Amino acid sequence: MKSAKILSFLVLIITCLGCEIQNEVKTIRLGHGLDVSHSVHKAMVKMGEDLLERSGGKLKLEIYPSQQLGTERECLELLQIGSLDMTKVSVGVLENFAPKMKVLGLPFLFRDRQHSFNVLDGPIGEQLLNEGEQYWLKGLGYYDAGSRSFYTMNKPIEKPEDLVGEKIRVMESATAVNMVKALGGSPTPISWGELYTSLQQGVVDGAENNPPSFYLSRHYEVCKYYSLDEHTVLPDVLLIGTYVWNKLNAQEQEWLHASVKESVKYQRVLWAEAEEEALREVQKAGVEVIRPDKSLFAEKVKGIYEGYKDDTEIYPLIKQIQETK
Template identity: 90%
Template structure:
């Protein structure tokens, strides 16, 4: 997809400005970058249906998928100025707007999937969602985005040294860049919508993402090696601009919050099913799956943690997360 200029997106978003309907119905417009077959989009559709039912038709959710309103970064910028109502972004992108969120992007931070849920659904996760309000971004909930692993075109990544000399696409995330550097690779930030072509043209040698994203993006057509080192557990975050949130009355905020909770529960079920399907289908398409020794990768990134020892905000958070049971 051709990258839209921020100006054209802004004009479109202002034209579609949410919460501007009549007294009977308020329309909340949600833009995101995922395909309609993705579990997150399906959960959003369910959220819209639930919201309409809870509110008796007073709140309506209108969804614009597949980067129709711009990249994740662009949608966040539109939320901040009140020209878009809601969006979904990866924590990796959000850390550029709400700095405390970068703690969730640290490699091998969580012991397992349940540990990540315990943290995100508990006090730490709630604090991080609320912390974005000072940047005009209110977090509403976390969608499961599984674990991210490396996929490559020319060779499998079975140990950190296999990344040496490899150009790996990463999100626009300082933490992701530092992780790939620590593992010996050459991090290359590229937008998600441009990645397939970049792989085809050899701009990068590989990328890193979760199984459903690898499958639904059809990147498996180019990359035939998938190494499940599961280096990061980066949730997707559902956000609403504070400009829009503050225009909702207390009852409307409650309806939306309850619908988000149900949407999150539903998406996590869909996600587990999608992960199994993705791994099954990419193997059918000729992708070779590898399960390397994760401890080799975890050892190489310890320097990233050392770099936060003098950070009075992030380092205590790291300790709290590691001690959560």
């Protein structure tokens, strides 16, 4: 009788422990470098709310914005060792970890914004998201980061020759470095968090980025010329470390994928609104917005494409992207 009671008690304990494990909330930590007012951060907040609801409270997203956990490169490295679960980085930084991603950083690769969406949302985009898995990085989706253009302190950039002698901040991206060199400028890799001070101190003469980043970073306070040559369409990529991804069961992975997809749709709407607001506000602050002849810049970077003709991995991708409707 006593043995039966002990056995019943043990069964009860095991059952209760099973219930606790089943009801356990899994927290996914997401670190990124953007301000909380940025459309990407807002989309992440929505993703967290959606994920919590979709999973019935079993999956929770914890977001650390504004480089609290490090630069984009540092966050990628934290993902690789399992110290961070998710992050968002620019394709320009990701190419150092997933080499085929550099194709998206090529200047004047896309005909227009819709062409870029068709590529990223299709099989080519899906293929590229999986490129980092051998480096413990799994891509989940692309956030819109618009087109990147030059902004400078001392003179407007109306044609490529105006970049000669100008020190231009670029990301830690060989593709970005080669592009600025091809256009006649002097590329200078500097982390995003250090750029405002570097501009103030004259370490660089300018930089290149999209309108919302130019506005939200307050770089317009020191750079009064913004030249919309729109040389690259570099998306942001949302990633999860494979260490964490493989610990999620199939249902949890499905919940996360669905929440990411919804947040991408939401962010693209916010982004379009943010671009309009950014251009309006920087002009109010005294920034001269220049719309140069883009063909002059496109002509200057043709040599970059020639350099990939013998690359059996990148060149076929370039052709596939150009042929995508």
